[in-house]
Amino acid sequence: MDRRPVPPAITPPATARPFGPRFDIGDLVRVIDLRKPGHVRTPDYVIGHLGEVIQRCGLFLNPEDLSVGITHGPVVALYRVRFPMAELWGGPARHPRDTLCIELYDHWLEPVDKVTR
Amino acid sequence: MRTHDHDHSQNQSPLHEHDALVAEDEAGNLLGQQMVDALQAILVRKGVLSPGEVGLEIQKLEAPGTHLGARIVARAWYDPAYRSRLLRDGKSAAAELDIKVGEAQLVVVENTPAEHNVVVCTLCSCYPRSILGQPPSWYISKAYRARTVREPAAVLAEFGLYLPDDTAICTHDSTADMRFLVLPMRPTGTEGWTCEQLSRLVTRDSMIGVAQPLSPDAHLAPKTAAEEHP
Secondary structure, three states: OOOOOOOOOOOOOOOOOOOOOOOOOOOEEEEEOOOOOOOOOHHHHHHHOEEEEEEEEEEEEEEOOOOHOOOOEEEEEEEEEEHHHHHOOOOOOOOOEEEEEEEEEEHHHOOOOOOOO | OOOOOOOOOOOOHHHHHOOOOEEOOOOOEEHHHHHHHHHHHHHHHOOOOOOHHHHHHHHHHHHHOHHHHHHHHHHHOOOOOHHHHHHHHHHHHHOOOOOOOOOOEEEEOOOOOOOEEEEOOOOOOOOOOOHHHOOOOOHHHHHHHHOOOOHHHHHHOOOOOOOOOOOOOEEEEEOEEEEEEEEEOOOOOOOOOOHHHOOOOHHHHHHHHOOOOOOOOHHHHHOHHHOOOO
């Protein structure tokens, strides 16, 4: 996915509350493109893709804040999210159950309705 | 410190310009080391650091090694109840063995005949250092980081690991506060082995997921003369 040129950073949607995990295990989520510069822990290759929450990892200080010396929070929820390889890279995967699991912070995710996906 | 006393005016050929890219002092220290030494000297002079402090920190960094991870894996093979606790909460289970996981949490992912796990950090070099020590250089390489998330089977094959076609691969991109340990499958032919014996089959690469543990035959085979007298 070609994301250039990068427009100015936008604020996260109002749904991205800093406190408390919004998502539960089994929830479908889509990785949103916050177009944030700096110490972002969300790699490009998952942006825009649909995955499933497989673990709630707890609340952590946001590395995007920590990298610029903001150490007082707020904390954000961290999840492990699983993607089918075919979802990430297109085409038939080597094996239909080949997957990729990655840690993602709450504000990079939006809910996906299981019915309307 | 004399680093630059020869005459460059006679050496303007491209070859010598290329040589100049590697800056060394008389002791053979590369530029990065020289900068670190200079910074350390200033910090010591200003009283921010004491001379032995950096050495102690480096020692602390380098003390953990794969033997810690191997003990955890061997115990999980040996004791099914421990295995369950390990899969539920890796950090607490490590603590049971007096192994301190310095990171927020240790997520243990278990290999089965149906699914193989492999760990990578695409963004940098996140690695369970407190139980595996410092990562190998290939783990930090851009090729490993970029390719393992995209074509894990091809990467594993280059490590000599050919998985059966019906074994799915789960790649774990270690991007944030979790750290990951692969629990390999216990090699067959190790029935009745002690934890200590089992731990000798557990390699660093098997805990990253790019290899299987050693086979008991290879391990128990008598040493050759070449191995005993290298």
